[in-house]
Each structure stands twice: as C-alpha cells, then as structure tokens.
Amino acid sequence: MTMRRFLQGNIACAEGAIAAGCRFFAGYPITPSTEVAEHMAERLPKMGGTFIQMEDEIASIAAVIGASWTGKRAMTATSGPGLSLMMENIGYAAMTETPCVIVDIQRGGPSTGQPTMASQGDMLQARFGSHGDYSIIALSPSGVQEMYEMTVHAFNMADRYRIPVFLMADEIVGHMREPMEVPDSVLIIQRRLLEEEGRKPFEPREDLVPDFPLFGHGHFVHVTGLTHDERGYPSTSNPEVHERLVKRLVQKVEGARREIAMFDVVNPDAEVVFVSYGAPSRSVQQVLHDFPGEGFGHLRLKTPWPFPEWAPGRFENAKTFIFPELNMGQMARELERHVDQPVISVPKLGGALHSPEELAKVAMEER
C-alpha cells in the first residue's frame, strides 16, 4: 500500500530518512537545504529521535559520525559551502569506515555563489574532495519520489559498505513540489555487526567490509583517523599496512560497482544518446517525449559514483553521447574516459535547467 502525497523534495528527503529509521540529525542552516533540517526539527522529537542544530557544518558532520558509532542511523544536510567545510571529516568517515548520509542540495558556486539557484557543481568534490584515496557512493535524484527513495537507499548503502553516502540533489529537485507515492514500509538493509568471537574490529570479510563493532559491546573498539591495522590500532610507518588499508577502502566500493550502480536505459538502439543525472534528466525526458520519431537514447545515472563504465556500452549503435550538466562538464569528463565515441558536454551555469529545445537542437546537429 502507498499513500499519495504532494511534497517538496527536501521534505520528501526528510520523510525518507525517517522511514529508513534515521533518528539522529545534526545540521546547520544553509540555503537551499534548510527545509530538510527544519522538517527534522519538527518531526524527530515526536518520534523519540534527536535533532541537534550545530554551530557549523564541521560540527554537524562530526556529530553525525559520533552518533553513527553508537550504531544509529544518522545524517546531515547541507549545500556547497557547507560541504566544503565538511571535507576533512568526510575523509575521516571514509578512513574509519563510519556509515553516514550526507545530503547536498547543490547551489551555484564557487564560494557563496548563488544560494537560491541550482547547480551540479559539487559532483567531483563529493567523490574526491577530501585528501587521500578513498571511495564513496553518490546518488542523484531527479524528482520528489526519488528524493524519498534514494534517501532510504543511501542509508542502506552506508550501512552495507560502511562509508559516507551522498545524496547529490540540487536546488531544483530540493524545492520542486510534485505528487509522490509514500510506501507503508521500506526495505532496510541493516549494518552487519561484529558478533563473531575472535574476529578483529577492522578485519574485512570477503566483500572487504569489516563487521561493525558497536561501542559498549565488549570489543574495546579503537577508532582512529590514523592509518590503522585490523585491530584498529595506529600503524603509521609500515607501508604495507597503509597500502592494504587504502586499497581496501577504495576497492570495497569500486569492486562492487555492478552491485551498487543504478541507471536507466531508454531506446538502447539509439545512435544519439543523452546521458544525464539529477534535474537535467527532466529536460532530456521532455526531449524524448517531444521528438519520439528521432530515436534519441537516454542513459540516466542514478548513481554517478561509483561510475558504471559499462553502462554506455548498452547503447551498441551509439555514435555520440550528449551530456547536459549544471556545471562545466564534471561528469562528462568521467564519461570521456570510458567511451570511444565523442562526448558532447552541454554545460549550463546560472541556475536554470537546459530547455528541451536547446538540447534537441544539439541532438539534431549530431544526427
């Protein structure tokens, strides 16, 4: 059973988090994400949960990390400037394998930029923003329904792989209001807890993910951002320990790309193929709707990270990929690494979506 509701994207995100069992939110007001915090401030106390407004975004993500180590699902929401402040802690979460969800309602940057306008300018920062090598998962919703569903999924992926997971939305999707179906219940993938006698707290299983050692459950767990061995203790000058750990942090996600990646393929026989994620997918969908006879294809990436490099190959006749983004071609650069065909990046800056007409014009020229 589902219930039809008319919701704002940011509210749908907060509702999705609550449905996923998130009972801890720490955040700091920033346009255009603030409605997520406001809604959690109103809803969580009624559900026995905790909303804390922190003094800045550094503190927000740090509190989320602390809460996650008590075994609870925790998240924060922000926008570009706040994400920039969170970066050192995000690397810490990756290094300590702390499950957490970070919602980024992207706005125009760099710096304070355009607080009330949409952008996809944080896509590379989400993947590579903190120093050192690590890997994360990023989900890109293109509507209110997906704001809900992908928030639920983000918690599952964070717990499954013990990583920070990003919901990379934008101002358009965050502030959009449209009808959605709210399900009665959602699929929850629980964190795998360390229960086996003798198993070390950071000893990986076959999937390279260690079981999670809860605070206060007899493991004397030692959590550190320093390079650590499988017991969790610092080992900062042994090259092998560092190499083994960092390779595993990357590989546990990259090696599971086919399990993690989600994408939609429309018209796999097409020669001219649009690639998109997030809000610009709406413009592409309109192009395919308006020009049904032209045979355009559409690859919609629901998980831009890890990048599904085999997905473009689903279009066997593809001659050209057209990639509209609300940035200067951040993900188009990634696509170019994986395909032989030309990739036409169609950047759009300033906050507006690409119009279907301008995308159709680019596609017609390539036909």
Added chain:
Amino acid sequence: MAIDKTLELFDCGHRACAGCGHALGTRLVLKATGRDVIVVSPTGCLEVFSTPYPETAWRVPWIHSLFENAAAVASGVEVALKRQKRSEKVVVVGGDGATFDIGVLCLSGAFERGHDFTYICMDNEAYMNTGIQRSGATPYDASTTTSPAGARSFGNRRPKKDMPQIMAAHGAPYVATTSVAYPMDLMQKVERAINTEGPCYVQVHSPCCTGWGFEGSQTIAIGKLAVETGLWPVFEMNNGQVTKVKKIMRKPVEEYLKQQKRFRHLFKPIRQEAEIAKIQAIADANASRYGLDLKPRK
C-alpha cells in the same frame, strides 16, 4: 573626536525589511566610524540586503568574507595596513550566527592575537537570512523553525550564550552592549571601541520584525522594552571590569514577550506561568549581576 551625526555612509534604498534593526544599526555604526574605515561583513542578512547593485548601500570599502571567517579576514586587513603604516580603522559588522556560532573560532583567535580592530555583532537572535533558525544567541523559549514551540517544546531550550563575557575573558580592552533603540549610546560606544587600541567587541540588540513577529513600526519600542525589562543589559567593560551600566526602572518581562510572535506560545492558548517566571528570573539575575535597578523593586 566628535561624531558627525549628519554623515551618511550607509545609503537608503537597500533591500532590508521595513523596520529592520540591522539597517538602522549599521547606519549609526558608520556615522561613528566616519569615512576612514574598512568594513568586513560575514554572510548574513546585512550582506545580502545591503549589497546588490544598484541598491548597494556601502559608501566605504567593504569586503564580504565567508560565514565563518570575518574576524580572520579582518586580522589580515589590520596587520597588512599596519605594516604599510596606514591608519584606517578596521571594523567587522556581522550577525549573531556568524559571531556566536560558526565564526567563534576565528573570532577567538583574532582576539587572542590582539589585533587592533572592532567587532560589532548585530544581534537579532537567530538566523534570519535562511528563514529564522535558532542560533547561540536565541533567547530561552523563543520559537524558531529549528526550535519550534509545540506539544513537546516551549521553543529554544537553552539560554542565550554570554558572548560579551566570553570576549572580555579574552582580555579585550573594551567590550560593550548597546541597542539600536538608543542611537546616541550606540554611536558613542562604537566611537570608543574604534579609538581603543586592541580587539574590541560591541554587541548591538537589533530587533527583527520578520523573525520575531512584530510590526515594523515597533522596532524601537521593542528594543527599548528589551532594555527596560532587564533582558538586554546595557553596559561597558574596560579590561574585564564592568565600568558603566544603563540603570532602568524595570518592567515585567511579559511586557516585552507578549508583543512578539516568537513568544506567543507562552500566552496562548493558555498562559504558561512557569515559563514566564523562568524568563523573569533571567531578567532578575541580569539586574542583580549588573546592578540594573534604579531602586529596589517592592
């Protein structure tokens, strides 16, 4: 040095709400500083409403820092000016979110290093630019969007952070509180601050008609009530000692509270005596700590 009260360095025609305390307060600040000043402003209402062309209000050099770093940017400006043997005053004008919360690290660092600048906090007691979220300056029981009053809560559960004392504890030579409702007091304190060597802090009560919920014509009246009830003590501190206090004939706090939507839940649907008494106790403690009362109340 006499203050030229006719000097207008913060122009009309900006985008502030009608009745905005920040706009009035900043206009008064610049009358006190005169032209020979460089202003640093962090992210906030003031930055947003006073800057878009052609409504730009600043007739002095002005730099927007980020949200968290105004005091550090001011530190750099001050040191570099001094190195060039230049004499301009450096003044930060920022809101309470940038001062009490996200910017307190840079503020503490700058005061500890002892830079010669004045930090003015325009305190409207919440994040108004993003739509009325609580800050460390939000008073006890005020309802905001992230401290909403309702069945489970009377609003903000924590008392206001005592920033003037925190800044005085850094060894600041001059710390003062004032209000946009007392223009002469405000201008004189800013003038004293900029002419005192070292890091100085002035905290200005700046009523926000939009965020607190009152008519824009009542900004001064609300500001006066905050002072007259003892909820906003007006004082000066030199080298950590309280040296001057504005004495008042104290009024009950509810005269201040009941005029603002952010405290409406204390009076409707039923009067919350216990909560009003707690706020009265805050005013009583202020009165006793700073010696606010002109004569003991009967």
